[in-house]
Amino acid sequence: MNFHELNCLSSARNFSPMGHEIAGDEAERLISKQIKSAANGLSFIYNGKRVPRSDSTGRYEIDIILLTRQHLYVLEVKNYSGSLSKVGSNWVQTRRNGEQVEHEDNLHKNQLKLEALNYYLKDFKIPDGYIQQRVLFYKDLMLSPEISRDSRVVTHEQIKSFIPKVSIFKRVEDQFFAALIHFLVSEEEKQSARESVMTKRINSEVCRNIGDKIGILRTWDEICLKGGRIIRGDAYSLYIEGKEYELRNLEASTGFSCKWTRNKLFGFIKSLRGKPLGFVTSKHRKHELTPSKDKIKIHRVGRPNPEYIYLREVEWFCKG
Template identity: 25%
Template sequence: MNSFGERIMSLSIRWKWWRARRQSFPHDEIHRAGDLAETRLAMLSRAAGRKNGWKIYESVRIPDPEGGRREIDMVIIGGNTMLVVEQKHWAGSFVITKDHHFIQNRNNGTQHNHDGVADRIARKADLLTALHNKRLGLTGQDKLDYRVIVAMTHQRLEWPKIPGNLKAEMVNEAGFIKLLESTKPGELNPDLVETLDGFNTWDEVHLNGGLLLKGDVFGLGLGKDVDEWFAERDTDVEASLIQKRSWFSLFSNNPTEVHLSRGSKNIEAKVPYGLSLNMHVVGEKRRREVDWATIERIFVSKPPAVWAVHEPPNKEQDS
């Protein structure tokens, strides 16, 4: 290709790169409302449970013997007691059928069947408890004591009569906070802390404009040295980016910069055109590439402990 052709291609690439940096991905309002409600409940729980020694874990992901992994909204531990919590932030009203299916009646007139909300979280609690007991070889009275809770946190929700044989306790936000404030579980069991510390949570990729992608990040795609640094992690990895978007940045050779941190170790790098990280997004069948030019920041959870390793992502089912 002659020099004129190379110049045209270069301008074309610069234009495409600049457009990618300026692209905005707005929030998914439905999922964002749920995320904000979960964050709020976790903050309230920490404040309410601090005096009595409750320890809070958010978005705990556990392996499932039937394949894949399962997410628990919140796990709270104190003494040798564990609270396994599913949060729902529904408005409107709901009913519980004889099969324990939760039917939500939304304020806009629509209806949604959430199936066995209590049954699902009870199963997750059983899996988590069995894993802890097996890891430590606990039997009989030494086994972990646990409670299964569904917290309905929206202030404008009409409640039905709750079946007595439901597999979970049903509480509103005030009732849940009161539970933490009024229950003294005793001195925290270090073995239980070790169990919960062994799990990881969702990786998060925040795009320009606010859209959040949750899932698993498998590679940063920033070159061999950075990928090796990333693979050796034993703690969380965070990255923040500077994206130059002005007209002048159209002619910049380094318009995207990234700052990576892993504990006390930090890396700063220029991100060339066309690089992307590789991840599996929750709810999608296959991994995808995410262009670094579209990213604002990322959070990658620490790897799980050896005994808490999940199934390979191409076989997994997240819920």
């Protein structure tokens, strides 16, 4: 009998999903459907892809990549509020309460991401002007003329007319993003009307091959915590049964699930019988879990150092 392990499992915290995570998967499915409809069927969308820098010093994370035969868009989405102006080489945001925040020039930074993606796709001999960038301001903020006049900037005002009065999307953010797609496709149609489409579009096979190449780019690794919250970052190692298992070289979209006996009565009975309270299962393996010892090491996005998370608080892990 080992009631210490049962107590450890019972102490696992509950992590509710953050507000922006709720209904995200369903929204992405609906948005993808909207894109295919707007772009005449041949289009691809990718979120959070991490493209290698051309100097091999790391990776850039791209918010959204939208691929059609007409263009490949590198999209950066910002939710600044208040006003935004260019001061020297940076952008300065003045919030509604008067607080000022300095940001890196988003157009410059997104251009670096564009160049890295262009280098990554160099084998396709992509024509000039095919890869374009846009910085989207999700909220209705006041922009200085120097920023607003840039054709690579997309404002809330430009997108607003593409938001339908009745939408299949529940969240305002998803309605806005779907409207952004329709706006970009509308801009392509206007350009096609002015210029020869045949000289601008790439053929369908090349478009699909580019899509396949982008598709294999890694995203962040994901861990689903007890309660449904998703955390993202680079997962390093898994520690179970006193052994370390390397996670960095796993294939994309592989991972494992943690199956815990969280019901206290069933857990009590298992403890009486000396049975394990949990298992970790992957495609080919199954290991017993110890709530007080087994853990995963991850470097979360935006945090300075890696950390350990006990598997008693984990539901599943997926490699990006």
